[in-house]
Structures are given as C-alpha cells and as structure tokens.
Amino acid sequence: MSQVETQTSSMKRLLGNQQLLLLAVWLLMVAVFTAFNSIFFSMAVFGNILLDWAPVVLMAVGQTFVIISGGIDLSVGSTVGLSGVVAAFQMQKMMTNGDNQWTIIAVGTVFAAATGIVIGLINGFLITKAKMVPFIATLVTMGAAAGLAIVYSGGAPIAGGPDKAITLSVPWFGPFSTPGLIVVGIVIICGAFLHLSRFGRYTFAVGSNEFAARSAGINVNRHYLKIYALSGLLSGLAGMYFYCRLGSGAPTSGYGGELDAIAAVVIGGAALTGGVGRITGTILGALILTTTTSGLIIIGVAPDWKQVVVAVLIAAAVLLQGFKSGTKGGGK
Numbered sequence: 001m002s003q004v005e006t007q008t009s010s011m012k013r014l015l016g017n018q019q020l021l022l023l024a025v026w027l028l029m030v031a032v033f034t035a036f037n038s039i040f041f042s043m044a045v046f047g048n049i050l051l052d053w054a055p056v057v058l059m060a061v062g063q064t065f066v067i068i069s070g071g072i073d074l075s076v077g078s079t080v081g082l083s084g085v086v087a088a089f090q091m092q093k094m095m096t097n098g099d100n101q102w103t104i105i106a107v108g109t110v111f112a113a114a115t116g117i118v119i120g121l122i123n124g125f126l127i128t129k130a131k132m133v134p135f136i137a138t139l140v141t142m143g144a145a146a147g148l149a150i151v152y153s154g155g156a157p158i159a160g161g162p163d164k165a166i167t168l169s170v171p172w173f174g175p176f177s178t179p180g181l182i183v184v185g186i187v188i189i190c191g192a193f194l195h196l197s198r199f200g201r202y203t204f205a206v207g208s209n210e211f212a213a214r215s216a217g218i219n220v221n222r223h224y225l226k227i228y229a230l231s232g233l234l235s236g237l238a239g240m241y242f243y244c245r246l247g248s249g250a251p252t253s254g255y256g257g258e259l260d261a262i263a264a265v266v267i268g269g270a271a272l273t274g275g276v277g278r279i280t281g282t283i284l285g286a287l288i289l290t291t292t293t294s295g296l297i298i299i300g301v302a303p304d305w306k307q308v309v310v311a312v313l314i315a316a317a318v319l320l321q322g323f324k325s326g327t328k329g330g331g332k
Contacts, residue, residue: 029292061187263285
C-alpha cells in the first residue's frame with residue numbers, strides 16, 4: 001500500500017465515527033459561544049437549548065426512519081402546526097365543560113398524535129397506492145396541512161386551554177422539564193426500535209435496496225405506511241409539545257420544521273440515498289442546530305446567520321459521507 005493510500009485509510013478511520021466528530025463539534029461550539037459571552041455556559045441557557053431541542057429532535061427522529069428508508073417527509077412542520085391547533089381546539093372545548101385539567105391535557109395529546117398519524121398515513125397512501133414520489137406526496141400534504149391549520153384556527157393561535165400545560169414546561173430536573181424528559185424517553189425507545197428490532201432491520205433493508213427487500217419477502221408498501229405514520233405521530237407529539245410551551249396552538253408553530261428535521265438527520269450522518277443513519281447522530285445534529293440558534297442570539301448575532309452555519313454543516317456532512325464512501329459529494 002502506498003503512503004498516500006495509507007494516509008487516506010488512516011483519515012477514514014479517524015473520520016469513521018461521525019458521532020464522536022459531532023460531539024466534538026458541539027463542544028467546540030459551546031466553547032466558542034462561551035468565549036464570546038460567559039453567560040452562555042449556564043444552566044438557564046442549557047435549559048432553553050433543550051426546550052428548543054425537544055420538538056426538533058422529535059421531528060428529526062421520525063425523519064430519520066423516513067430517510068433511511070430512502071424517502072423524505074416535507075410535511076412534518078405543517079403537521080406540527082395542524083396537530084397543535086387541533087389539540088388546542090379540543091382542549092379549549094373541554095375547558096368550557098369544566099373537565100379535569102390533567103384529563104384535558106391527556107386528551108389533547110391523543111388528538112395531536114392522532115392528527116399526525118392520519119397525515120402520515122395519507123403520505124404513505126399517496127406513495128404506495130397513488131405511486132407518487134415521496135417528495136411530491138409530502139409536498140402535497142405539507143401545503144394541505146398548513147392550509148387546514150390556518151382555516152381551522154382562523155389564522156390566530158388558539159388559547160384558553162389548561163394552565164397546567166404551561167407549568168409542565170418549567171424545568172425541574174436540572175435543565176429538563178417534564179415534557180423534555182418524556183421526549184428523551186421517546187427518543188430512546190425509537191433508537192432501540194430502529195437499531196434493535198425487526199422493524200428497524202426492514203427499514204435499513206428497504207432503503208438499501210427496495211427490490212432486494214421485496215425479494216426477501218418484506219411487504220415494502222405496508223412498511224412505508226408504518227414509517228410515515230411513525231413520522232406523523234412524532235410530529236403530532238411535537239405539536240403538543242409546542243402547545244405546552246406556548247400555552248396555545250399556533251398554526252405556524254412548526255414553520256420551517258421540515259428543514260430543521262432534514263438538516264439534523266443529514267448532519268447526523270444519514271445518507272439521503274437511503275440505507276444509512278443513526279439515532280445518536282440525529283440527536284447530536286438537532287442539538288447542534290438548537291445550540292447554534294441560542295448561541296447566535298446570546299452573542300448578539302442575527303439569528304438569520306443560523307441558516308449559513310447550517311448550510312456549512314450540511315455541506316461538511318455530505319462531503320464527509322462522500323470521503324468515507326470514496327465518492328464525491330456523497331453521490332453514488
């Protein structure tokens with residue numbers, strides 16, 4: 001083996017564990033933002049970062065399953081908005097009846113989750129039965145869900161729900177709130193589901209080679225339905241999370257969420273061509289995104305610069321994938 005090949009092989013081994021690289025990037029970001037403003041390194045700021053991280057990681061975890069399967073879900077942001085509005089409307093209605101607040105919150109969560117599942121199943125139906133490509137199918141539901149959220153709410157946030165929903169978002173376990181801890185639990189379950197279950201193995205198989213997966217006896221169409229339903233479910237729960245944090249269901253609460261979700265998954269090491277991805281990478285990708293937003297605000301930089309940072313991170317992630325696979329730009 002030549003010296004150049006040896007150096008290249010060593011570099012690939014060094015870059016092989018992308019999760020460690022992402023952790024190092026996040027720690028470097030924390031150090032840089034703290035150097036500019038020491039207040040960044042505080043429990044209050046980390047608590048705020050985690051509050052922002054929770055809905056992003058919920059959408060991104062669902063997107064991880066979708067992207068590993070070789071698809072894309074552009075509807076997650078709109079699903080968040082519609083789910084939050086539907087839950088808010090139902091909780092407002094129950095408040096006028098004088099129902100118990102904890103019961104109201106539980107029912108609102110069910111309505112938000114059910115709304116997300118319905119949108120996910122519609123996505124799956126359009127892809128498997130109407131034979132639409134995932135980009136077009138989810139673009140259709142993205143527009144429809146966003147429009148329904150505005151029509152359903154009249155274009156304004158729906159408030160008047162249980163006061164206890166807001167108190168849930170107050171951190172009590174270090175920087176974690178009750179909804180935040182629930183999100184952590186959901187992410188852990190999804191991680192085990194992806195990497196340790198037959199469902200996860202099928203997801204990787206479908207994304208790697210759909211024809212081979214069908215030949216192996218996997219019901220690919222049914223699996224797509226389950227994957228998009230799961231993505232919708234997690235986005236619906238993100239909508240309920242936003243309600244607990246804001247105290248209202250806003251039709252625009254998930255605006256731009258699809259871009260954050262896709263960015264978190266790609267930064268986390270998943271390949272848009274399918275068959276590659278890890279939940280740990282997605283977790284760190286979402287953490288880097290939310291840390292960037294908070295850090296820029298604290299050091300006095302316009303948050304719009306976040307998009308520039310995210311673009312650089314996505315480009316670096318794709319180039320890293322290409323380098324590891326021996327291709328240019330992560331292509332085939």
